[in-house]
Amino acid sequence: MTEHGSTPNGAVPQTELGEDGLGQLLAGLTAVREGDLSVRLPVAADGILGEIAGVYNDMVGHLSLVTSEVTRVADEVGAQGLLGGRIREPRSRGVWRELTSGVNTMADNLTSQVRSIAQVATAVAGGDLTRKIRVDARGEILELKETINTMVDRLSSFAAEVTRVAREVGTEGKLGGQAQVHGVSGTWKRLTENVNELAGNLTRQVRAIAEVTSAVAEGDLTRSITVDAPGEVRDLRDNINSMVESLRATTRSNEEQDWLQTTLARTTGLLQGTRSLPEIAELIMAEVPPLVGAQYGAFFLAGEDEKGTELVMTASYGSPDDPDSPPRRFRLGQSLVGQAARDRRALVVEHVPPGYATIASGVGAGDPGMLVVLPLVVEEQVLGAVEFASLHPFSPLRREFLDRFVVSAGAVLSSLVANLRTDELLGQYRKLADELSFRSKELQTGQQELQRSNAELQEKAALLAERNKDIESKNLVIEQARQELEDRAQQLSRTSMYKSEFLANMSHELRTPLNSLLILARLLAQNTEGNLTEKQVDYAEVIHSAGSDLLQLINDILDLSKVEAGKMDLRREPFHLSQLVEYLEATFGPVADERRLRFTVTLADDLPESLNSDEARIRQILRNLLSNALKFTEEGGVSLTVEHAPSTETPPTLAAAGQVLAFRVTDTGIGIPVEQLQHVFEAFQQGDGTAARRYGGTGLGLSISREVAGLLGGAIEARSVAGRGSTFTFYLPVPRPAELAAAGAASTARARTVPVSSPVVRTDGGGSPDGPAGRTVLVVDDDARNVFALTAALEGRGLHVLTADGGRAGLDVLAAHGEVALVLMDVMMAGMDGYSAIKAIRRMPDRAGLPVIVVTAKAMPGDRAQALAAGADDYVSKPVDEEELIGKIRDWLTG
Structure with missing residues (x-):
């Protein structure tokens, strides 16, 4: 049997070795086999049993120490995560040395491997993707090493690609860039796709806007921005599309009126150079049908016989009739030609039935799609008629040309008929004069004939006087036509003036959203709170740069309109x-x-x-x-x-x-x-x-x-x-x-009387220059985006800001807040505009000297003078330059 106890000096308990020493040794070895290293043998025995007890006790003590060290290292490294632990047992020999060395090797390998993995993971967490796990490893640790290294490679490739796309699209302005990252999945794949979608959307939007503005700059007004866009980009797209549509309509109207006036003046001038009715008929048929897109035309000249007025086809264009056949003739009211002449108004057949008329060429023939008959009438007198047919409907512009042409042609035709009648009367007058001379020689034998001839001569002279009066009337008609052309020219001049005014108003509509865009982009780029990443700051600077380029384009167009309108001061x-x-x-x-x-x-x-x-x-x-x-x-x-x-x-x-x-x-x-x-x-x-x-x-x-x-x-x-x-x-x-x-x-x-104000507290630090911090400024503007942008800019300089969404609301705020030291007033507001609001402020008690700075986006000549005349102290145009605005506020508040 064995008994457990403690030695006086605290040694491991020992078992006394009795006579049955082998039995005690067996019991000790059995305890060791069962994992109990607390059993010791007594060493008092002599002989071989004493030596065995000593060796046994040394073995168990050494084994206990090795076990304790292995347990400690396993606990520190494996359980507590305290890397670097090793077994400290220099006396180990043989298998114990191998065991100690194996455990230490395992601990060292595990320490180096885990520390290498931790270092790489820490570098990745800190944004350093250049580190990799270099330590030797096998098995699952090797798989973990390769997995982490692959992850770092893919993260590095992902970061490089995203950085490249962000730099190209956001900083360098190279649109169309896409991140190409192979082998990623899950969150990294979705993040790559999101970045590519962001770059793609920005590319499509900016390219669509650039293409349309470039087309407008080159005079192409047929384009419009069709790309989908949200928020302020959508507002910019809609504003540009509205501007292009207005310019397109104005340009089209001007071109049509210019074509109408030029063509009408040219054809009327050609007609005025003719001296015979057949010649004028042929000229009209040669010139007018091609101008209006007609494939058939006929000119009918009015004449008188014993039955009344008759319309005879004198010239034609594209007629399928035999040239040797007798000309067509119509009485008033007969056919559409006679009906139009009798009613003295145009007749239009928009849907010509099949077989009604034929338009023929060398290779075929077809039915016309539209027919127009217009009478030539001057002072209710029918002089003729013209008929035109086309395979396609006449456009409103061509119809207007025909309506105005027949008026001018009628006047010219009437004048020509009058001139021909005058020539005929003059010929008759000369003939009668010669006859009178001959008859005078037979005065004695033909007195009665002479009196009859004199009476006839007086009648002809009266008729000649009447014809001269008619010629004067026709000349008056021609003069009226000339006056109408001059009126049209003045109308074109007014149109140019309206265009300039339109461009000025459009610049206001574009500058208003651009004002908030530039101010907010500049505030983001300054990153005063330091909560934006470097890339986000770069994006804000790119937005500000793009907005500045758009502002330069608006200024160039506005300058051009000022020059054209003669209003550049x-x-x-x-x-x-x-x-x-x-x-x-x-x-x-x-x-x-x-x-x-x-x-x-x-x-x-x-x-x-x-x-x-x-x-x-x-x-x-x-x-x-x-x-x-x-x-x-x-x-x-x-x-x-x-x-x-x-x-x-x-x-x-x-x-x-x-x-x-x-x-x-x-x-x-x-x-x-x-x-x-x-x-x-x-x-x-x-x-x-x-x-x-x-x-x-x-x-x-x-x-x-x-x-x-x-x-x-x-x-x-x-x-x-x-x-x-x-x-x-x-x-x-x-x-x-x-x-x-x-x-x-x-x-x-002679930049300037500045009102004297009480001293203000200036602030230092924080990246802002000295400014009138602590003072109260009222911003009056009905555009919420501008109010937000100006408020952010002013509060960033230490000012206290009050806002009002209109002139009337601004007066109410002033009445309720006596601490307001300066007013920023927008001009173009619904209800009470800025000019009226300034005048009302000057009439308020104790507000006559309140500094008022006008902020407007119209920026046309005379706006500054108008603002100062209304009572404003200073003037700033949108988009507002933050430094300029702060400088003006400082001047007016500090004196």
């Missing part, structure tokens, strides 16, 4: 030539560097320091010229040279202008063919206007520049060689030194 003020040069270098220097082109500005030594002109318009001209030069130049450089123009080079129109400066923009680009050199100055014209062109643009820049140069008293000329570059020269007259000095003194004596 000029503000001549002295300015330093150096500041103009600095502006151009700062604007185009970075562009040239980005395109790896040389950009130089050279000033002659004898130039004046200051110029007295409209600096903004001069900047606009040079900006357009330099933008074109950089756009059409791929290698080499662009230069701007400013010098006095030699007298031999000055355009003839500026010969009397005295000194003339020449601003020369020279490039080494693609050049312009000679046959296209003059066309590039026409609106919507480009050097390459095909669908496959390499360079974009609307074709308005040079047209506007030439017109603005003319308003400044100057001119623009171009020289170019295809493939070798171009030189555009802007000639600007320079006033005499005395005139410049006077203008400078006047300018110095």
Whole structure:
């Protein structure tokens, strides 16, 4: 038997080894076999049994220590996840050393493998997809390693593809990009598909808008945007489609009226040159049917006989009748020709029955689809009739031409008949005069005959006087027709004015949503709260850039309408030539560097320091010229040279202008063919206007520049060689030194009385410049998008914002909130507009000096003056430049 106990020093309990030592040894070994390592043998025995007990106890103690270490390592590594654990038993030998080494090897391998997997997983979680599991592994760990490495590869491929598509579509503007990620499934496949769908939708929407706006810029008004789009893109699509439809209708109406007036004037002029009735009949049949698309025509001339008025076919067009057969004749009321003449009104047969009439050609014949008979009537007198037939219905424009043509033709025909009758009477008069001379010799024998002849002569003279009066009446009809043509020309002029006004209103409708788009995009791009990713900031900057490009297109179209309507104002003020040069270098220097082109500005030594002109318009001209030069130049450089123009080079129109400066923009680009050199100055014209062109643009820049140069008293000329570059020269007259000095003194004596306000608290930090923080501003606008955008921009600068959706509501807010320190007022609002609201504010107690800044998108000449006349203090046009607006608010609030 064995007893368990503890030694005084806390050793493992031992069993006393009695006489039956082998039995005790057997019991100890049995305990070890059962996994009990707590049994010890007594070592007091002598001889072999004592040695066996010692070896047994050492073995069990060592085995217990190894077991404890293995259990500890397994618990730390396998259960607690504490990697790096090892068995610390240096005395192990033989199989125990192998066991210790095997467990340590397993722990080391597991530690390195798990740590490598953890490092890669941590890198992936942190967005680093360059790390992979490199540690050796076998079995399921190898499968896990390969699975994770495959996942990293696919994530890396996915991220690279999505980043590429986002950069191409969102940043570089290369539409049509699609992410190509192979082998992904589940969430990654759906995310790839979502990114591709986003890029595809954006591509389709932007390309559809670009195609239609490019087509409109090139004069093609047949296109419209049909792509599906939500939100503000849909509003932009609908606005552009409405603009194109209005332009299409206006252009079609103008073209039709121009064709009508031009064709009517031409044919009437041809008729006025005829001197016989057959000639006028043949001329009408030769000219009119092709103009109205008729395949058959007949001209009937009215004549008188003993039975009354008869209409005789005098000329025809495309008639199947035998030319040698007798001409057709109709009495008043007989057939449709006679009926139209009797009723003195046109007859129209829209559905001609089969077999009624025949239109024949050399290869066949057919029934007409429409028949028109029109009488030629002047002052209720029937002079003739015309009949036209066509295989297809006459368009309303052709019908209107026929209705107006018969009026002019009737007047010409009446005048010709009167002239022929006058010639006949004059012939009779001469014959009678000769006869009277002959009869005078027989005066004595023919006194009675002479009296009868004199009576007849007086009757003929009276008839001649009556005919002359009739001729004067016919001439009056012709004069009325001429006056009508002049009225039509004035109508075309008014139409042009209406078009300009339409473009101004349309610019307002486009600027209004664009205002909120640009402001919100800029706020997102600034990322003041830091909650947007770098890609989202890039997307916001791309949206802002695209909106800015659209704004430039709107401004170009509006400038063109101002020039056409003669309403572009000029503000001549002295300015330093150096500041103009600095502006151009700062604007185009970075562009040239980005395109790896040389950009130089050279000033002659004898130039004046200051110029007295409209600096903004001069900047606009040079900006357009330099933008074109950089756009059409791929290698080499662009230069701007400013010098006095030699007298031999000055355009003839500026010969009397005295000194003339020449601003020369020279490039080494693609050049312009000679046959296209003059066309590039026409609106919507480009050097390459095909669908496959390499360079974009609307074709308005040079047209506007030439017109603005003319308003400044100057001119623009171009020289170019295809493939070798171009030189555009802007000639600007320079006033005499005395005139410049006077203008400078006047300018110095005059941006400005600013109302004095109480001091304001300025804020620092947070990325915002010092501003009038804490003050209250009222925004009055009936467009919720603009209100939202302006509120976000102003509150971001520390201002407190109140809003009102109309002029009347704005007055109520002012009455209730005395803390309002400034008002931003929209002009075009339903109900009470901005002008009326400003006038009402000036009549409110203690509000006469309240600063009011007008915010409008119409931006037509005279708008600023009208706003100031209504009582406004300042003026800002949409889309609002945030820095400009904050600067104006700061000026008016800080004084």
